[in-house]
Amino acid sequence: MQPSVIEMIYSQREEIMKQWKDGMNNLEQNQFSHSLPSNLYHETNGNFVTLILDTLEMDEQDAKERFRSFAEPLMHTGWPLSYFTKGLQLFRRILVQMMTTDENLESKKVFETLDEVENWVDEVINQLVGEYTGSWENTLHLQKLALNELSAPLIPVFEKISVMPLVGTIDTDRAKLIMENLLEGIIEHRSQVVLIDITGVPVVDTMVAHHIIQAAEAVRLVGAECILVGIRPEIAQTIVNLGIDLHKFSTKSTLRKGIETGLELTQRRIVSIS
Structure with a gap:
């Protein structure tokens, strides 16, 4: 990603985090937190957006491992996949809005980097979807094995x-x-x-x-x-x-x-x- 965009993200880090947390709290009337303790939901939101921003400094393999470590426990406790996908879509909208209103970024560079931002966020979404799918398939396999074990002999x-x-x-x-x-x-x-x-x-x-x-x-x-x-x-x-x-x-x-x-x-x- 172009240095000017990375610099913008770093300089606006606190504002990005604030807008993202506010957006997640209002997203579809807070549909993800109705069955969760409020402090747990807000803490998870903070950890999620911090992780997204931190991936700018990581190589691809480290980023995958960090996202896996973050998402796996949430998957096992029943957090919906839509929490991750909608959160990342919201993050992308905030970045695009900031890039198009930042006077320090030339309009030409903005359009040049839109594809980079899209690819970055899409890669994270695809990884999380892949992790979720693998976890779901593994759970389904274990459930089938458990049911087969319940099929007792005569x-x-x-x-x-x-x-x-x-x-x-x-x-x-x-x-x-x-x-x-x-x-x-x-x-x-x-x-x-x-x-x-x-x-x-x-x-x-x-x-x-x-x-x-x-x-x-x-x-x-x-x-x-x-x-x-x-x-x-x-x-x-x-x-x-x-x-x-x-x-x-x-x-x-x-x-x-x-x-x-x-x-x-x-x-x-x-x-x-x-």
Whole structure:
């Protein structure tokens, strides 16, 4: 960047910081600070604009490391990406306004350096977006791994009776894993009755019901009986409203009732010992 512009930024540093902080405080009625302590928001704003200005003295690699160190903790605590992008756009507008009103800068030089300012700020925005995207993709990957770990193998609870508890959202990839565990578990434990427990599934829509029906059909094909348990009242209402047909296999409201039915199907029952 041209020395005259850098000199202007240094000479106007305090004014730039003041205008930027004022702008961030008024930006869309302070949309970023409504859920944050006021002192934390203002402190973060101060650190952010100071970091932007300090990058003038850094090489590219140092600037990237500093921005990464600043942004990463904020990303992990839920600060929105728009905080960074709108903050940098505001910073760019302040600089452009100052350059076009500074009498010490020739108009020709102003236009020559506009591209440099644009490139400088755009590079910071692109870096922060890249960091945010990478962090989001990594978080999504970890969440998928956690959900896969929740896809527990079939659990034998009695001889010939097994339970598969489902927890969390069920998508196509997870449904495939559930199906594999289900069929492998039936063969391994020689199960005659399988209880699929959906107590921990927050939402049952058409797609989820389709995966469950497919699982039940697969259980029947390998010679076992399938019972769907854990149907809460709101889930039952959703199934009825969506017109989903679950008549091909038994359903029970609780795991206990499902186990009692499973015992009956295998000619057993629970009795009290006096």
